[in-house]
Amino acid sequence: xxxxxxxxxDDGVLEREFTLGEIPGTLWTPGSAPxxxxxxxxxxxxxxxEPRLVARAxxxxxxxYAVATVDAAGCGDRPRSAAxxxxxxxxxxxxxxxxxxxxxxxxxxxxxxxxxxxxxxxTLDALLQLPGIDGPVGYSGWTALGIRxxxxxxxxxxxxxxxxxxxxxxxxxxxxxxxxxxxxxxxWDDEGNPRQRAxxxxxxxxxxxxxxxxxxxxxxxTPWFELEDGCRFFxxxxx
Numbered sequence: 001x002x003x004x005x006x007x008x009x010d011d012g013v014l015e016r017e018f019t020l021g022e023i024p025g026t027l028w029t030p031g032s033a034p035x036x037x038x039x040x041x042x043x044x045x046x047x048x049x050e051p052r053l054v055a056r057a058x059x060x061x062x063x064x065y066a067v068a069t070v071d072a073a074g075c076g077d078r079p080r081s082a083a084x085x086x087x088x089x090x091x092x093x094x095x096x097x098x099x100x101x102x103x104x105x106x107x108x109x110x111x112x113x114x115x116x117x118x119x120x121x122x123t124l125d126a127l128l129q130l131p132g133i134d135g136p137v138g139y140s141g142w143t144a145l146g147i148r149x150x151x152x153x154x155x156x157x158x159x160x161x162x163x164x165x166x167x168x169x170x171x172x173x174x175x176x177x178x179x180x181x182x183x184x185x186x187x188w189d190d191e192g193n194p195r196q197r198a199x200x201x202x203x204x205x206x207x208x209x210x211x212x213x214x215x216x217x218x219x220x221x222t223p224w225f226e227l228e229d230g231c232r233f234f235x236x237x238x239x
Contacts, residue, residue, distance in 0.1 A: 001126040003027075011062040020126055023119050024048070024077075025070035028061035033132035035066040036238035039120065039149075041141035042069065043162065047076035052220065056140070056227060063231045065238070066133045070123050072116035084108045095192070101166075109144060110168040117148045124155065138234045143201070147171040150178045158237035160185065160230050163219065164201045165193025175204040182210040183233045185226055190219045 006016040012031040017024070026048055029035060038060055042053050048069045057067040071078050080088075087108035094101045127133055136157035139146050143164040150159050151174045160183040167175075184202050188195065202212050211233075215223050 001130070009058060011058070013058055013061040015058070020070075020123055022078075023070050023072065023123060025068060025123060026054075026057070027127070028057050028067045029132060030061050030064050030066070032064060034134035035064055035132060036136060036138065036234070037066045037068065037124075037127060037133050038138040038140055038234060038238075039124065039156075040067050040069045041120070041139070041145050042075070043142045047071060049076070053141070059227050060140075060231060060234075065138075065231070065234065066127075068123065068127055070119065072119040072123075074112045074115055084112075105166050106168055109166070110170060113144050113148050113168060113171065116145055117152065120145070120149060121153055124153065128155075136238050138238050140230065140234075144168055144171045147174050147178055150180055156180060158234060159183070160233060162222070163187065163190060163193040164198040165190065165195065166197070167201060172201065172204070175201055176206045178205045179207050181233075181237050182207040183230060184210065184212045185222060186212060186214040187219055187221055188214050188216050189221075192219050 001018050001020045003016045003018045006014060008014055014029045016027045018027060040053060040057050042050050048071050053069060057069060061067045074080050074084060087104055091101055091104045094104055135155060137155045138158045139149055139156050140160040141162055143161040144167045146159050146161050148171055150156050158181045162185050182205055186198050213226060
């Protein structure tokens with residue numbers, strides 16, 4: 001892992017950009033150490049610099065957590081295949097037209113999760129070797145990737161998932177294997193994630209401790225106070 005830039009933010013958080021082989025990432029660390037680690041993933045290949053993710057990461061780091069995100073394979077500015085780009089364009093077209101999108105979604109999101117998960121595990125290996133970062137580890141963000149990591153990565157002790165209406169078949173089938181404490185956020189009027197599918201997915205999770213927070217509003221309307229609740233959730237399980 002090689003750090004290529006750093007800046008100290010007003011709240012004392014240190015923000016550093018890094019590369020790990022071909023993987024670009026950002027790490028935010030609080031002024032106090034050691035700090036538990038939260039992996040923060042964006043949905044469906046959005047860039048790690050996406051403003052809502054950066055705001056969540058900075059807020060969480062200011063409350064005593066090390067927070068990391070990466071552009072894994074096919075995400076952010078990383079290269080995508082022509083087939084992936086075609087599938088994304090077809091998905092946007094079908095959603096605008098109100099046509100069925102399950103098979104289109106499956107065609108690029110399934111491989112995206114499969115390719116991203118190993119790079120997130122590689123990043124986790126490197127992060128836990130850094131001074132000032134300690135386990136256990138939390139996960140926050142993209143539901144499909146989070147399911148895969150929660151099932152295959154024993155170091156993840158708690159997870160916060162967003163939305164969840166469209167999740168690839170493989171991860172829907174894995175949901176019952178998710179047993180870590182879980183906080184599931186649902187936007188009741190999310191135009192891009194069918195509500196009933198998200199509710200069915202929540203019901204399928206095998207966690208003995210799982211909490212559903214549902215708020216009115218569309219996909220990007222998650223209330224800011226959910227960040228406060230998320231930090232309290234991780235505080236119960238990571239500190």
